[in-house]
Amino acid sequence: MNxxxxxxxxxxxxxxxxxxxxxxxxxxxxxxKKVLKLGIGDVTLPLVPEVIKALHSAVDDxxxxxxxxxxxxxxxxxxxxxxxxxxxxxxGVALEDNEIFVSDGAKSDLGNILDIFSENNTxxxxxxxxxxxxxxNLMAGRKVIFADANxxxxxxxxxxxxxxxxxxxxxxxxxxxGAAYTKEQLKEWVxxxxxxxxxxxxxxxxxxxxxDKTLARSIFEIDGAKTCAVEFCSFSKIAGFTGTRxxxxxxxxxxxxxxxxxxxxxxxxxxxxxxxxxxxxxKGAAAVFSDEGMKQIQQNLAYxxxxxxxxxxxxDELGIWYTGGKNSPYIWLKCPDxxxxxxFFDYLLHNAQVVGTPGAGxxxxxxxxxxxxxxxxxxxTKEAVxxxxxxxxx
Amino acid sequence: MNxxxxxxxxxxxxxxxxxxxxxxxxxxxxxxKKVLKLGIGDVTLPLVPEVIKALHSAVDDxxxxxxxxxxxxxxxxxxxxxxxxxxxxxxGVALEDNEIFVSDGAKSDLGNILDIFSENNTxxxxxxxxxxxxxxNLMAGRKVIFADANxxxxxxxxxxxxxxxxxxxxxxxxxxxGAAYTKEQLKEWVxxxxxxxxxxxxxxxxxxxxxDKTLARSIFEIDGAKTCAVEFCSFSKIAGFTGTRxxxxxxxxxxxxxxxxxxxxxxxxxxxxxxxxxxxxxKGAAAVFSDEGMKQIQQNLAYxxxxxxxxxxxxDELGIWYTGGKNSPYIWLKCPDxxxxxxFFDYLLHNAQVVGTPGAGxxxxxxxxxxxxxxxxxxxTKEAVxxxxxxxxx
Numbered sequence: 001m002n003x004x005x006x007x008x009x010x011x012x013x014x015x016x017x018x019x020x021x022x023x024x025x026x027x028x029x030x031x032x033k034k035v036l037k038l039g040i041g042d043v044t045l046p047l048v049p050e051v052i053k054a055l056h057s058a059v060d061d062x063x064x065x066x067x068x069x070x071x072x073x074x075x076x077x078x079x080x081x082x083x084x085x086x087x088x089x090x091x092g093v094a095l096e097d098n099e100i101f102v103s104d105g106a107k108s109d110l111g112n113i114l115d116i117f118s119e120n121n122t123x124x125x126x127x128x129x130x131x132x133x134x135x136x137n138l139m140a141g142r143k144v145i146f147a148d149a150n151x152x153x154x155x156x157x158x159x160x161x162x163x164x165x166x167x168x169x170x171x172x173x174x175x176x177x178g179a180a181y182t183k184e185q186l187k188e189w190v191x192x193x194x195x196x197x198x199x200x201x202x203x204x205x206x207x208x209x210x211x212d213k214t215l216a217r218s219i220f221e222i223d224g225a226k227t228c229a230v231e232f233c234s235f236s237k238i239a240g241f242t243g244t245r246x247x248x249x250x251x252x253x254x255x256x257x258x259x260x261x262x263x264x265x266x267x268x269x270x271x272x273x274x275x276x277x278x279x280x281x282x283k284g285a286a287a288v289f290s291d292e293g294m295k296q297i298q299q300n301l302a303y304x305x306x307x308x309x310x311x312x313x314x315x316d317e318l319g320i321w322y323t324g325g326k327n328s329p330y331i332w333l334k335c336p337d338x339x340x341x342x343x344f345f346d347y348l349l350h351n352a353q354v355v356g357t358p359g360a361g362x363x364x365x366x367x368x369x370x371x372x373x374x375x376x377x378x379x380x381t382k383e384a385v386x387x388x389x390x391x392x393x394x
Numbered sequence: 395m396n397x398x399x400x401x402x403x404x405x406x407x408x409x410x411x412x413x414x415x416x417x418x419x420x421x422x423x424x425x426x427k428k429v430l431k432l433g434i435g436d437v438t439l440p441l442v443p444e445v446i447k448a449l450h451s452a453v454d455d456x457x458x459x460x461x462x463x464x465x466x467x468x469x470x471x472x473x474x475x476x477x478x479x480x481x482x483x484x485x486g487v488a489l490e491d492n493e494i495f496v497s498d499g500a501k502s503d504l505g506n507i508l509d510i511f512s513e514n515n516t517x518x519x520x521x522x523x524x525x526x527x528x529x530x531n532l533m534a535g536r537k538v539i540f541a542d543a544n545x546x547x548x549x550x551x552x553x554x555x556x557x558x559x560x561x562x563x564x565x566x567x568x569x570x571x572g573a574a575y576t577k578e579q580l581k582e583w584v585x586x587x588x589x590x591x592x593x594x595x596x597x598x599x600x601x602x603x604x605x606d607k608t609l610a611r612s613i614f615e616i617d618g619a620k621t622c623a624v625e626f627c628s629f630s631k632i633a634g635f636t637g638t639r640x641x642x643x644x645x646x647x648x649x650x651x652x653x654x655x656x657x658x659x660x661x662x663x664x665x666x667x668x669x670x671x672x673x674x675x676x677k678g679a680a681a682v683f684s685d686e687g688m689k690q691i692q693q694n695l696a697y698x699x700x701x702x703x704x705x706x707x708x709x710d711e712l713g714i715w716y717t718g719g720k721n722s723p724y725i726w727l728k729c730p731d732x733x734x735x736x737x738f739f740d741y742l743l744h745n746a747q748v749v750g751t752p753g754a755g756x757x758x759x760x761x762x763x764x765x766x767x768x769x770x771x772x773x774x775t776k777e778a779v780x781x782x783x784x785x786x787x788x
Contacts, residue, residue: 001511001512001515001560001561001591001592001593001651002511002512002514002515002560002651003510003511003512003651003652003654003656003659004509004510004511004512004513004659005512005654007510007654007659007662007663008654010662010666013665040465042464042465043464044459044462044464045459045462046456046457046458046459046462047456047457047462049457052453052454052456052457055453055456055674056450056453059446059449059450059453060446062440062441062446062449062637062638063440063441063443063446064440065438065439065440068438068439068440068441068634068637069637070436070437070438070634070636070637071434071436071636071637072637104498104668104669105669107667107668107669108667108668108669111666111667111668112506112667115398115533115534116397116398116401117395117396117397117398118395118396118397118398118399119398120396121395121396132666132667135666136666136667139509139663139666140509166395166396167395197395198395199395240462240464242464242465242669243456243462243463243464243465243466243670243672243673244456244672244673244674245669245670245671245672257395257396257397258397260397260399260401260402262397265397265398265401268401268404269401269533271407272404272505272526272529272530272533273501273502273505273506273526273530274498274501274502274505275498275499275501275502275636275639276637276639277639278637278638278639278672278674278675279637279638280449280638280672280674280675281672281674281675
């Protein structure tokens with residue numbers, strides 16, 4: 001037996017481990033100081049009552065022979081897929097029933113989808129980037145090239161026709177930068193992909209934070225996207241499902257090449273390597289789309305959006321350049337006084353006891369930048385903002 | 395973009411679709427006849443009360459800020475991994491804490507584990523076989539060779555030192571044949587694997603049906619297995635989790651080659667392409683190992699074991715050769731009167747209205763054999779057995 005030695009090409013990810021380590025050391029040395037964490041992109045509000053009600057009801061179903069559910073459809077139950085289809089319909093996107101696949105999360109599908117593509121494809125990812133896009137491809141031995149995201153393009157790189165790529169990752173609103181493409185900008189990417197015969201893997205995990213009508217909630221709002229894009233979305237951020245695990249992937253029937261259909265290949269992949277999402281979890285996810293469920297979800301989203309505004313307003317007041325904060329739970333700020341990412345991390349930790357994520361951990365263009373998230377509690381966010389203002393006000 | 399054309403090498407799996415199709419046609423033509431299904435390997439008893447109680451309690455946790463759980467550990471919560479470790483300890487297998495990985499099911503992990511092995515490895519699978527072992531490897535372009543299982547070896551092929559293989563699949567008790575290896579037989583496979591520097595992927599999904607002490611519940615009961623084996627297990631059969639989705643994979647720290655550790659590579663794979671099993675589901679799974687939970691589970695298992703015995707006794711009475719029935723929920727029988735698998739399928743459907751699975755669907759050596767399962771209700775199993783006896787008694 002030989003191992004897959006491509007694994008040796010993946011850089012060890014020390015980012016969040018290093019963050020945790022520095023925080024632990026600081027806390028040990030300063031046990032009296034209250035450290036405020038705005039680092040990790042995990043939610044803090046509990047599941048909403050309508051989801052909890054649906055989960056309990058589904059658990060009851062599993063305890064009775066008449067309503068017990070064994071193996072379910074690989075692609076998810078119709079009751080959930082129909083609800084997802086309805087969610088897309090509200091933003092003007094018409095999907096076929098078979099184009100929606102329920103999964104255990106966008107991260108799993110973003111990695112697993114690569115099974116259906118050749119290993120000889122060249123992959124284009126932005127820098128800075130969610131590390132999963134890079135690592136999943138390096139594991140399979142694919143060539144990865146980068147599109148520079150920086151202050152010049154507002155961390156929204158646009159297509160370069162001199163670059164040839166087969167698989168293109170776009171995350172909008174972006175993790176880690178919070179920057180979001182307009183519909184016109186996405187149209188340029190769709191045209192590029194169709195022209196180059198490339199596929200766009202579109203990570204829409206943060207679409208629920210979009211309020212600006214000029215921004216796309218789905219790549220399928222863009223003409224031509226159905227022949228070149230796959231979309232990944234998740235209940236993690238819209239409904240706090242980070243520990244409940246449910247997402248969905250949309251693969252248009254039009255996405256074909258040489259008689260092969262991406263949709264059919266993915267169904268084959270899933271039916272061979274996956275056995276569906278727990279019935280209980282799917283019932284909980286479906287409750288997100290009920291009138292009452294959606295109302296409750298929106299209250300939670302409004303809570304996180306207020307946190308984002310608090311942080312963004314703070315940066316405005318301090319005159320610090322940033323992306324995100326609007327239409328996104330992330331604020332990606334330029335470290336003040338030319339500090340490097342880790343330098344600013346330590347400065348903020350030691351002088352304001354606020355923890356964020358050093359941008360350098362997301363790629364070379366992240367150096368000198370820093371990510372704060374809106375997923376903390378309102379109390380923690382307010383206190384953190386107040387400390388940051390006190391520290392950085394000139 | 396180019397698709398992964400290895401997908402075109404996978405045979406379309408028509409087995410269960412063809413079964414469903416023939417049953418549907420028969421039912422339409424004979425609406426008054428009651429068809430009894432002993433075909434699919436899915437459970438029918440609901441989740442036991444202790445599991446239901448734990449699931450409800452976990453749902454409550456998710457509804458309150460103080461107990462809400464976001465992202466959990468990639469490898470599963472300690473409360474569940476500790477319970478699994480305890481389960482192994484009872485059969486004399488000592489595992490390190492980091493050797494256990496909780497997953498959404500044995501099927502997912504059996505497929506996904508291949509990410510850590512080179513594509514140049516040669517794969518040895520028994521014939522007949524659970525099709526997933528073959529298809530997952532063909533998708534990745536690996537060479538698959540077969541070990542003949544047949545009446546001569548009791549559907550338990552033994553190692554052939556003239557064959558070189560890198561990855562070896564063993565499922566014991568076997569799906570579809572119900573045959574189970576003794577500890578001595580498994581020792582021969584372990585010695586072969588260590589000698590050939592091969593890895594054994596050991597599917598233990600049906601271990602809970604073993605009562606015979608000469609049979610292994612885990613490959614790690616065998617000396618030398620920790621340097622050559624990975625074990626996959628599941629809550630699907632022991633606790634009826636086919637629609638609740640939880641399993642676990644054991645990767646010993648000793649499984650290494652050239653400085654690479656299978657355990658570390660799998661953790662890296664999972665942390666990159668997976669975000670863990672729902673907290674709620676893990677809480678339900680942990681309840682299986684409580685004293686009361688295990689008592690309730692054993693009652694369900696006893697129910698299925700009685701069904702298996704009913705079918706096995708029927709074959710004994712009819713003088714039909716079979717494997718399984720004991721230590722397994724499957725009965726793999728030789729079709730009477732030299733009938734071929736699909737011929738017997740039609741004969742049984744049309745004359746006794748009993749549905750099973752044609753052995754030919756599991757590989758060339760399955761031709762002339764037929765699988766019945768013990769997962770139906772007691773009522774259906776008794777009625778089916780009575781009809782089979784009436785039909786086949788000479």
